[in-house]
Amino acid sequence: MAEIVPLREAVAELVRDGDAVALEGFTHLIPFAAGHELIRQGRSELELIRMTPDILYDQLIGVGACRRLVFSYGGNPGVGSLHRFRDAIENGWPRAIEIEEHSHAGMANRYAAGAAHLPCGLLRGYRGTDLVAHTRVAFIQCPFTGEELAVVPALAPDVTVIHAQEADRDGNVQLWGIPGVQKEAVLAADRVLVTVERIVDRIEPRPGGVLIPGWVIDAVALAPGGSQPSYSLDITERDNDFYMRWDAISRDRDAFTSWIDTHVRGKTAVA
Amino acid sequence: MSTAALSAAEAQTVTAARRLARARSVFIGVGRPSTAAILARALYNPRLVLVYESGTIGAKPFHIPLSIGDGELAHTSDLIVSVPEMFNYWITPGRIDVGCLGAAQVDRFANLNSTVIGDYARPKTRLPGAGGAPEIAAGCGEVVVIVAHDRRTLVQRLDFVTTVGHGDGAGARERLGFRGAGPTAVITELGVLEPDPQTRELRLTSVHHGVEVGDAVAATGWELRVAEHVEVIEPPSVDELAALRELSSR
Numbered sequence: 001m002a003e004i005v006p007l008r009e010a011v012a013e014l015v016r017d018g019d020a021v022a023l024e025g026f027t028h029l030i031p032f033a034a035g036h037e038l039i040r041q042g043r044s045e046l047e048l049i050r051m052t053p054d055i056l057y058d059q060l061i062g063v064g065a066c067r068r069l070v071f072s073y074g075g076n077p078g079v080g081s082l083h084r085f086r087d088a089i090e091n092g093w094p095r096a097i098e099i100e101e102h103s104h105a106g107m108a109n110r111y112a113a114g115a116a117h118l119p120c121g122l123l124r125g126y127r128g129t130d131l132v133a134h135t136r137v138a139f140i141q142c143p144f145t146g147e148e149l150a151v152v153p154a155l156a157p158d159v160t161v162i163h164a165q166e167a168d169r170d171g172n173v174q175l176w177g178i179p180g181v182q183k184e185a186v187l188a189a190d191r192v193l194v195t196v197e198r199i200v201d202r203i204e205p206r207p208g209g210v211l212i213p214g215w216v217i218d219a220v221a222l223a224p225g226g227s228q229p230s231y232s233l234d235i236t237e238r239d240n241d242f243y244m245r246w247d248a249i250s251r252d253r254d255a256f257t258s259w260i261d262t263h264v265r266g267k268t269a270v271a
Numbered sequence: 272m273s274t275a276a277l278s279a280a281e282a283q284t285v286t287a288a289r290r291l292a293r294a295r296s297v298f299i300g301v302g303r304p305s306t307a308a309i310l311a312r313a314l315y316n317p318r319l320v321l322v323y324e325s326g327t328i329g330a331k332p333f334h335i336p337l338s339i340g341d342g343e344l345a346h347t348s349d350l351i352v353s354v355p356e357m358f359n360y361w362i363t364p365g366r367i368d369v370g371c372l373g374a375a376q377v378d379r380f381a382n383l384n385s386t387v388i389g390d391y392a393r394p395k396t397r398l399p400g401a402g403g404a405p406e407i408a409a410g411c412g413e414v415v416v417i418v419a420h421d422r423r424t425l426v427q428r429l430d431f432v433t434t435v436g437h438g439d440g441a442g443a444r445e446r447l448g449f450r451g452a453g454p455t456a457v458i459t460e461l462g463v464l465e466p467d468p469q470t471r472e473l474r475l476t477s478v479h480h481g482v483e484v485g486d487a488v489a490a491t492g493w494e495l496r497v498a499e500h501v502e503v504i505e506p507p508s509v510d511e512l513a514a515l516r517e518l519s520s521r
Contacts, residue, residue, distance in 0.1 A: 026354055027325050027340020051354065052402075075399030077338035078301040082399075089397040101386075104324065105358035105406040112355045124363045125406045127447045128435035134391055147448065177345045178325045181354040208351060233342055240337040 002171025002217035007195060007226075007269040010219040011037040014191045018067075019158040020047040022189065023056060025230060026180030027077060027238075031163040032056055033226030034195050036264045039063050049157055051107045051181060052077070055229070055246050058084040059264070061097065062256050068098040070155075072107040079243055083250040093253065102135055106152045111181050113154035114188025120151045160189035163227045164212075165235055166203065167196045171214030174203050177233030179210045186212055195223035197235045223269075277507060279460035281515055282479040285507040287371070287417055287458045288314065288515075294368040296320035298407055303417050304371035306335050306518065314514055322367055324403050326352045334521045358403065363410040365450045370411030372404055372434065376426045377418055379472050379493045380443075381436030381454035381464075383408070384429040391431060404434040409447075413455040420459030422492040437471035461487040462504065467496070477502040 005013070015021060015038060023031050035056045038046075047068040050057055054076060060066050062084030074085045087093045102110065109121030126137045127150065138151050162182045164175035173194050175182065186192050194217050205211060214220070229239035249259045280303070287307035291297055292315040299308045299321060309332060312319045321330045325340035329349030336344055345351055352361070361367060374383035375398050385404060389395030408414050414436070418424050436454040437443055444453050453471075457464040462478035474496040475487050480503055488495045507515070 027338050028342075028345070071400065073399050073402035074397075075402075077340070078336070086397045090394060101400050103401040103405045104354065104403040105363065108353075108355040108358050112359075123359070123406075124409065124448070127409070127449075128432070128438055128443070129401075129405050130386070130391075130432040131401060131405070177342070178327065178340050178351055179353045180326070183353065184355060231342060233345055238338065238341060240341075243337065 002194070002214040002220045004167070004169065004171060004199065004220050004222070007033060007037055007221040007223055010193050010221045011041055014193050014218055015043055015159050017043055018045040020049060021159045021161065022049040022155070022157040022185045023161045024050060024180060024182050024185040025163060025227065026052060026178055028178040028180065028230060029163045029175060029182070029227050029232055030054065030056055030230035031161045031195055031226065032228060032230065033223040033269065034161045034163070034193060034221070035060060037269050038065065039260065039264050040269070049155060051104060053082065053085060055082070055243065058082040058250055059260065061085055061088050062094070062250070063260055064094040066097050068100070070100045072102045072104045076243060076246060079247050083247070084256060087253070100135055101131070102152065103131065106137065106150070108181055108184070110152050110155040111184035111188050114156045115184040118154055120153055123150050123152070126150045155188050157185070157189045159191045159193065160185045161193045161195070162186060163195045163223070163232065165196065165232050166198050166200050167194065167220045168200055168203050171217055171220045172203055173212040173214070173217065173220065174206065174209050176206050176209040183210055183212060186216060192217045193219050193221065195221045195226045197224050197226070197232050198222070277512065279479065281512065282504070282507060283417065283458055283460040284310065284515060285511050286463065286479070286504055287415060290415055290456060290458070291319060291369060292316050294319060296322055296367045296369070298322045298324070298362065298367045298370040298411055300324065300371070300373065301336060301339055302373065304373065306515070307417070308371065309335060310515055310518060313518065314511060322361070324357065326354060326357050328352065328361070335518065358406055362403070363406050365410050365412060367410070368412040370407040370414045372408060372414060372416050373418055374416065374434070376424060376429050377416060377457060378426060378429050380438060380440055381416060381457055381466065381473055382429055382432050382438065383416065383434040383436060384431045386431040386433045388430050401433050408434045408436065408453065409449040409451060411451045413452045416454050416457040418457065418459060420461040420487065420490050422490060425490070426492040437466055440471050441469060443471070461490060472496060474498045475501060477504050479504050480506040
């Protein structure tokens with residue numbers, strides 16, 4: 001059974017310097033509160049894994065917590081560039097980062113292979129692109145049809161962190177709306193932290209809801225509003241204004257650092 | 272309705288929307304492709320299935336979404352699937368008719384770059400990267416590319432091949448085992464480029480009302496071939512323009 005613990009304790013217990021950490025959530029349910037707690041606790045040398053490193057990873061990269069980034073799309077959705085991500089890759093500020101990039105289909109199959117404890121995932125993809133020369137992908141021949149297929153190595157994060165709408169007191173979790181790749185990321189990881197909007201006495205399964213049993217989760221932490229400026233469907237709304245404002249905040253190194261000092265380091269974890 | 276003069280971007284969006292008049296399903300990202308698809312559904316094709324990368328299939332947004340995962344897309348969709356399901360069950364098997372893609376660079380065979388400008392290891396500009404584009408372009412029934420028409424975008428040589436369009440020309444897609452037809456149109460604010468049926472090299476086949484063929488050729492970074500008969504695209508009607516502006520103002 002997952003333990004229900006305060007966010008600060010959960011992060012201190014489960015995430016170590018140098019870990020490969022996946023904070024997942026595809027536009028929806030992005031675990032901002034947990035990511036900010038990583039910054040407050042000064043976690044460093046992380047290998048950060050995420051299909052869409054959006055604002056949260058821009059922040060982690062900008063404070064220098066990231067040593068290596070594994071991803072498939074590094075943009076501010078609907079707005080444009082991630083300036084901290086760009087500054088790190090283009091200018092090495094605040095430090096150079098190593099990158100490993102894939103396509104979405106590749107990353108999704110890497111997580112799915114990780115969840116299945118298979119060594120690799122199989123797909124039709126990558127062929128003819130320059131990605132082949134710059135990332136970890138290989139091609140094999142299907143033994144049954146002879147078709148050439150791409151194989152990508154499974155992802156097995158040390159820790160996966162996700163945000164969900166609710167958990168019960170035994171740490172069983174339910175999320176609904178856009179499910180992204182969270183179930184796969186949870187099942188692929190060694191250790192799992194889930195932050196939730198609310199703790200309920202009894203989970204009522206919803207059509208289309210994703211249920212994750214507490215016995216594959218290490219810790220659940222209550223973090224109401226913990227996906228903002230992303231959102232938790234039916235509970236909070238996506239703060240599209242903030243995504244647009246982030247463009248100006250993140251463009252300038254000093255403005256970024258002062259924003260982090262005020263809005264992340266200057267605050268304490270909820271609950 | 273606003274009486275402002277028609278902008279080049281509006282002509283581009285309406286042209287893209289018309290292209291979706293008979294499609295069953297369209298895969299879209301945010302920005303102009305999304306606006307075009309929502310407009311197509313409103314004006315010509317109420318049964319058009321809008322598919323967003325976030326997993327929402329059959330979304331019916333009233334507003335133009337800022338992100339592919341806005342709550343409105345989840346609330347109005349026919350079904351919502353996970354990312355692995357989206358790619359493995361819907362996109363790569365070829366279940367989506369049209370994929371709409373943008374890019375920072377396009378070459379004469381409609382290959383796309385959305386990864387870097389400059390050298391990969393030391394890029395001048397780091398772009399977001401592949402996202403879903405390579406597999407969307409390989410798997411969807413056909414691809415419509417929506418980009419700006421200038422010499423920075425339509426280039427002689429891509430800095431990075433993120434997404435294969437027609438590779439090095441005729442036969443390339445077949446050799447790579449791709450199932451879809453690949454890019455069938457590159458829609459810009461000056462006109463439409465379509466692959467030559469034999470060579471697969473892009474040719475200018477139509478221009479927007481008021482655009483000279485020479486303008487489009489001059490704004491292209493390679494020696495752009497021009498079709499024998501270049502059509503002039505019917506300008507957006509009063510109704511089309513009113514619908515687009517009303518949609519954008521929501």
